[in-house]
Amino acid sequence: VIKSSKPEILRGECHWYRSIPLALADLFPEPVEITDGAVAVDGSSLSAIKMSRVSGVTFSHLVTARLLMKAWVRRLVGALHRIHTQEPPADSPAASESRATNAELCYNYANKVSGRAQKHQALYASLCEELGIDAQKMTTCVLSFLEEFEAGERAQHAYFIHGDPVFSNVIRTHDDRV
Numbered sequence: 001v002i003k004s005s006k007p008e009i010l011r012g013e014c015h016w017y018r019s020i021p022l023a024l025a026d027l028f029p030e031p032v033e034i035t036d037g038a039v040a041v042d043g044s045s046l047s048a049i050k051m052s053r054v055s056g057v058t059f060s061h062l063v064t065a066r067l068l069m070k071a072w073v074r075r076l077v078g079a080l081h082r083i084h085t086q087e088p089p090a091d092s093p094a095a096s097e098s099r100a101t102n103a104e105l106c107y108n109y110a111n112k113v114s115g116r117a118q119k120h121q122a123l124y125a126s127l128c129e130e131l132g133i134d135a136q137k138m139t140t141c142v143l144s145f146l147e148e149f150e151a152g153e154r155a156q157h158a159y160f161i162h163g164d165p166v167f168s169n170v171i172r173t174h175d176d177r178v
Contacts, residue, residue, distance in 0.1 A: 088160075
């Protein structure tokens with residue numbers, strides 16, 4: 001599998017795939033080759049990550065097919081917890097980095113959720129209608145939680161985070177791993 005984009009888009013992901021802590025490597029595709037800012041024929045710059053293919057089905061597919069089970073969501077939350085609580089080696093540059101403020105930690109979450117809710121409003125409404133759930137009320141509840149979370153300065157520092165744990169980025173493998 002090859003993921004490519006402008007260097008400024010993939011910079012963080014290229015760094016991540018070069019420095020995944022060994023204890024977390026089983027949660028990600030194996031990087032095969034990473035190219036930073038190679039110059040294309042037309043003069044533009046392109047970064048690319050070539051990685052192993054992970055066989056399985058995305059959580060997005062499972063949820064829209066009404067097949068996503070609580071146990072798999074628990075596995076996802078467990079995997080995210082492993083990422084977010086992983087400590088760097090004591091002598092590494094990451095261990096001595098300054099810590100972000102609460103505002104910096106929370107900056108993007110409510111905006112991302114709001115944007116995605118608006119973008120996929122029709123899909124969410126149709127899925128929720130079948131289940132008797134009010135999609136708008138749920139969106140309002142989640143956004144209120146995120147705003148209160150930031151206002152209450154409840155964010156906690158993590159050395160490593162998954163920057164975009166959306167269901168399209170999560171795969172249930174054929175051997176039942178996440």
